[in-house]
Amino acid sequence: MNMISPQRQRLIVIGNGMAGMRTVEELLKRAPQRYDITVFGAEPHPNYDRIALSSVLAGEKTLEQIVINSRDWYAENGIRLIAGDPVVAVDRALKTVTSAAGVTLGYDRLLIATGSKPLAPPIPGLGLPGTCAFRDINDVELMLAAARSHKRAVVIGGGLLGLEAAWGLKRRGMGVALVHLMPTLMERQLDTHAGMLLQRDLDKRGIAFFTNGQTEQITGTDRATGVKLADGREIEADLVVVAIGIRPNVDLARAMDLEVNRGIVVDDGLRTTEDADIFAVGECIEHRGQVFGLVAPIWEQAKVCAAQLAGEEEAVYVTPALSTRLKITGIDVFSAGALAAADEADEEITFADAARGVYRKLVLRESRIVGAVMYGDVADGGWYFQMLREGTDVAAMRDTLILGRAVATAALGAAAPDPNAAVAALPDTAEICGCNGVCKGAITRAIAEKGLTTLEAVRAHTKASASCGSCTPQVESLLALSLGDGFQKAAGEKPMCKCTAHGHDAVRQAIREQGIKSIPEVMRRLEWKTPEGCGSCRPALNFYLLCEWPGEYVDDAQSRFVNERMHANIQKDGTYSVVPRMWGGLTNPKELRAIADVAEKYDVREVKVTGGQRIDLFGVKREDLPAVWRDLNAAGMVSGHAYAKGLRTVKTCVGSTWCRFGTQDSTGMGVALEKMTWGSWHPHKVKLAVSGCPRNCAEATIKDFGVVAVDSGWELSVGGNGGIHVRATDKLCKVETEAEVLEYCGAFLQLYREEARYLERTAPWVERVGIDYVKRRIVEDAEGRRALHAKFLHAQQFMQVDPWAERAAGGAVAEPFKTLVAAE
Amino acid sequence: MDGMVVTGRWTEIGQVADIPRQGARVVASRIGDIAVFRALDDTVFATLDRCPHKGGPLSQGIVHGHAVTCPLHNWVIDLRSGEAAAPDTGCVRRIPVRVEDGRVLLSLPV
Numbered sequence: 001m002n003m004i005s006p007q008r009q010r011l012i013v014i015g016n017g018m019a020g021m022r023t024v025e026e027l028l029k030r031a032p033q034r035y036d037i038t039v040f041g042a043e044p045h046p047n048y049d050r051i052a053l054s055s056v057l058a059g060e061k062t063l064e065q066i067v068i069n070s071r072d073w074y075a076e077n078g079i080r081l082i083a084g085d086p087v088v089a090v091d092r093a094l095k096t097v098t099s100a101a102g103v104t105l106g107y108d109r110l111l112i113a114t115g116s117k118p119l120a121p122p123i124p125g126l127g128l129p130g131t132c133a134f135r136d137i138n139d140v141e142l143m144l145a146a147a148r149s150h151k152r153a154v155v156i157g158g159g160l161l162g163l164e165a166a167w168g169l170k171r172r173g174m175g176v177a178l179v180h181l182m183p184t185l186m187e188r189q190l191d192t193h194a195g196m197l198l199q200r201d202l203d204k205r206g207i208a209f210f211t212n213g214q215t216e217q218i219t220g221t222d223r224a225t226g227v228k229l230a231d232g233r234e235i236e237a238d239l240v241v242v243a244i245g246i247r248p249n250v251d252l253a254r255a256m257d258l259e260v261n262r263g264i265v266v267d268d269g270l271r272t273t274e275d276a277d278i279f280a281v282g283e284c285i286e287h288r289g290q291v292f293g294l295v296a297p298i299w300e301q302a303k304v305c306a307a308q309l310a311g312e313e314e315a316v317y318v319t320p321a322l323s324t325r326l327k328i329t330g331i332d333v334f335s336a337g338a339l340a341a342a343d344e345a346d347e348e349i350t351f352a353d354a355a356r357g358v359y360r361k362l363v364l365r366e367s368r369i370v371g372a373v374m375y376g377d378v379a380d381g382g383w384y385f386q387m388l389r390e391g392t393d394v395a396a397m398r399d400t401l402i403l404g405r406a407v408a409t410a411a412l413g414a415a416a417p418d419p420n421a422a423v424a425a426l427p428d429t430a431e432i433c434g435c436n437g438v439c440k441g442a443i444t445r446a447i448a449e450k451g452l453t454t455l456e457a458v459r460a461h462t463k464a465s466a467s468c469g470s471c472t473p474q475v476e477s478l479l480a481l482s483l484g485d486g487f488q489k490a491a492g493e494k495p496m497c498k499c500t501a502h503g504h505d506a507v508r509q510a511i512r513e514q515g516i517k518s519i520p521e522v523m524r525r526l527e528w529k530t531p532e533g534c535g536s537c538r539p540a541l542n543f544y545l546l547c548e549w550p551g552e553y554v555d556d557a558q559s560r561f562v563n564e565r566m567h568a569n570i571q572k573d574g575t576y577s578v579v580p581r582m583w584g585g586l587t588n589p590k591e592l593r594a595i596a597d598v599a600e601k602y603d604v605r606e607v608k609v610t611g612g613q614r615i616d617l618f619g620v621k622r623e624d625l626p627a628v629w630r631d632l633n634a635a636g637m638v639s640g641h642a643y644a645k646g647l648r649t650v651k652t653c654v655g656s657t658w659c660r661f662g663t664q665d666s667t668g669m670g671v672a673l674e675k676m677t678w679g680s681w682h683p684h685k686v687k688l689a690v691s692g693c694p695r696n697c698a699e700a701t702i703k704d705f706g707v708v709a710v711d712s713g714w715e716l717s718v719g720g721n722g723g724i725h726v727r728a729t730d731k732l733c734k735v736e737t738e739a740e741v742l743e744y745c746g747a748f749l750q751l752y753r754e755e756a757r758y759l760e761r762t763a764p765w766v767e768r769v770g771i772d773y774v775k776r777r778i779v780e781d782a783e784g785r786r787a788l789h790a791k792f793l794h795a796q797q798f799m800q801v802d803p804w805a806e807r808a809a810g811g812a813v814a815e816p817f818k819t820l821v822a823a824e
Numbered sequence: 825m826d827g828m829v830v831t832g833r834w835t836e837i838g839q840v841a842d843i844p845r846q847g848a849r850v851v852a853s854r855i856g857d858i859a860v861f862r863a864l865d866d867t868v869f870a871t872l873d874r875c876p877h878k879g880g881p882l883s884q885g886i887v888h889g890h891a892v893t894c895p896l897h898n899w900v901i902d903l904r905s906g907e908a909a910a911p912d913t914g915c916v917r918r919i920p921v922r923v924e925d926g927r928v929l930l931s932l933p934v
Binding site: 821 | 835836837838842844845846847849850851853857860864876877878879880881884885886887888889893895896898900910911913914930932
């Protein structure tokens with residue numbers, strides 16, 4: 001048999017970019033045997049994710065990481081890839097293409113996916129060395145090289161692309177100025193208000209803006225030296241990046257005598273109007289007068305074009321509603337549909353919280369969302385967008401709509417629409433996951449055919465909900481619809497991880513009731529699906545065993561997260577930070593001198609005061625840790641456990657010793673609490689604070705256990721934290737003596753660590769079980785409280801050993817810190 | 825993807841017993857730190873000590889089976905192939921390793 005069957009038709013793809021290759025992927029799914037495929041690419045690289053170039057520029061991804069299809073993939077699928085050799089001519093009569101290098105091949109079907117070119121305005125000086133666009137790998141390499149050897153960059157263009165270029169160059173250490181023709185940034189996606197907020201935030205990050213700036217000239221003779229604006233302003237620069245937009249790359253199509261307006265004109269089947277054997281997709285096309293620059297409609301085109309190529313002539317392309325997000329770390333922008341009311345019949349609802357930098361605007365037409373602009377907090381962007389796409393009538397929740405999904409649906413109360421019903425009503429072709437282009441039918445088929453029962457499994461098999469996660473509720477609804485009660489039950493007690501079907505509570509109960517005392521035994525008795533667990537369940541099991549059998553269970557260092565194994569905090573560059581304990585935040589000249597000496601002796605790169613009133617030494621090398629600890633130990637300091645899922649710090653105010661408002665000795669109380677609780681392990685970090693009066697300078701009401709002194713005693717409160725979801729404590733009770741504070745604290749911590757799930761802080765735990773339950777156990781049940789406190793103290797006698805001193809002394813526990821040396 | 829580059833020159837870096845089970849040790853080399861892992865079943869693996877994601881020190885991750893979870897962002901790397909587990913994609917360079925009479929030998933690029 002011939003490898004190549006004579007029935008196969010020849011498909012040539014011009015363009016090895018995202019649109020062309022996605023079409024090929026879709027085609028392989030539908031009709032893998034139909035064509036012999038040859039792909040020509042102008043760039044010498046395999047197919048890569050052009051959208052991620054800004055992440056490469058910002059140093060968040062490497063070039064290797066953005067490759068979509070490796071050369072192996074082409075080989076495995078029998079596709080011939082001719083990269084770095086663009087097609088220069090097509091003879092439609094003979095049905096042949098010819099490349100720059102002179103390769104001529106015949107085709108039966110041709111797919112044009114030549115993408116777009118950067119817009120290059122007629123500015124004098126453009127094209128000098130030191131000027132570039134922001135379009136392909138070559139541009140990014142140019143920009144990275146400039147960032148290494150030069151200091152100042154000017155980016156022309158304040159749209160999505162220009163802003164991402166500016167931010168990437170800033171991240172690479174350049175001074176960056178951005179010139180934008182319009183008064184506000186991203187004016188096509190953001191209204192004036194959101195555009196101003198964006199400019200304010202980027203300005204704070206050190207990007208200089210020149211809005212209303214028309215570039216007249218790029219200065220320089222041998223190399224770009226700056227930019228001159230029409231109003232006379234001049235900006236010096238070693239690198240000028242022009243990112244003002246793109247235009248369809250239609251040169252070849254024009255030479256082929258295809259119909260071309262702004263882009264190559266195609267019909268609803270993505271077929272060119274002049275030649276039924278020639279298709280086109282992506283940024284090079286024009287469909288019903290529209291050209292394209294975002295990925296979502298292009299994925300849709302790829303599907304329809306592939307269906308057409310596979311012989312499904314009824315497949316029709318319709319441009320979906322579009323949404324935009326900006327890829328600048330820490331700056332959240334969302335935009336979809338109309339930016340403003342078009343006429344009097346439209347309504348705008350806005351919400352602004354200037355202090356938090358949050359802004360939202362919805363544009364409504366006949367009780368339906370037709371536009372959304374969000375800045376700062378964009379979590380509900382997907383929700384608004386879904387309603388926009390589906391034309392949901394929002395009249396019933398209009399009053400609270402702008403406050404977001406949680407408030408709006410809660411306000412509906414009993415009338416809340418069943419989310420499952422909404423998903424059930426969608427057609428199979430409805431897209432659920434916008435990031436990965438997965439439709440409802442693909443998910444339900446995977447659930448049925450592969451027997452999927454969990455969100456994780458759906459993610460693994462279909463990629464739906466595997467990227468940004470905003471479609472997770474819909475995917476869960478599909479699971480619920482497909483599995484009925486089977487899924488509900490699984491949701492009731494979520495498995496700990498993929499290694500087991502058991503939830504945290506069930507595993508703990510088994511450890512307690514069956515007297516299980518080692519990790520391998522837990523896995524054997526509870527029929528773990530993996531022989532050794534994973535990086536997620538092992539630390540949890542280690543903690544549960546340690547908590548249940550203090551003094552008996554031997555801590556498994558290999559099941560500890562790195563920080564707890566190394567007794568220091570790992571940083572992004574692989575070095576560590578070291579925080580010595582300072583009881584209640586107190587220190588003295590001897591300790592400070594020792595810290596200063598350590599900082600100099602071991603080249604500590606940064607010394608910083610922490611939020612918990614400690615001193616943090618950054619940039620310590622792994623091999624130096626034991627010596628650093630030895631020196632700190634010598635001055636009387638021990639581990640501050642700043643790395644622990646355990647007791648971190650007790651923060652205090654100065655209290656009655658010095659403060660004219662102080663009612664009690666809060667510092668002394670804090671030291672006593674820290675002496676009792678240090679070294680204790682918990683499901684998550686635990687922070688305490690003691691304030692000497694209700695002015696609460698130690699911020700005790702956002703701590704796991706907070707103490708506030710009043711004239712007649714101490715107010716105790718629990719379950720607070722800062723962090724993403726700030727939560728103030730719930731009041732527990734008031735007590736009179738220091739001994740009582742210690743007893744209530746020990747009892748509370750013991751109850752928390754016995755009953756909360758691993759990695760659950762006190763705040764969500766208290767919310768889950770309710771403060772009344774905690775009060776019943778700690779306040780109302782005096783005997784139970786004393787028993788819990790006694791259990792806490794019993795465990796502490798095994799825990800209060802300074803891990804630093806053990807390792808600084810050398811021996812086997814110090815070995816892991818040393819680097820091995822290759823024998824010569 | 826990096827293939828295995830065997831130079832033919834094997835260098836001893838220590839004993840298997842120097843590496844904790846389900847753990848790793850770091851070996852300094854001209855091409856950067858190398859992580860030498862010892863699985864629970866005593867199989868020894870060696871890779872560059874740099875996660876393909878953001879360069880995290882894989883030697884400090886939790887070892888489970890013939891895989892390690894990176895300590896920085898929890899990518900799971902298959903120590904046999906060097907490949908990241910789906911949905912992440914990336915590959916860490918493996919270093920040829922051999923055990924003889926309890927001694928661990930690496931083939932380091934010259």
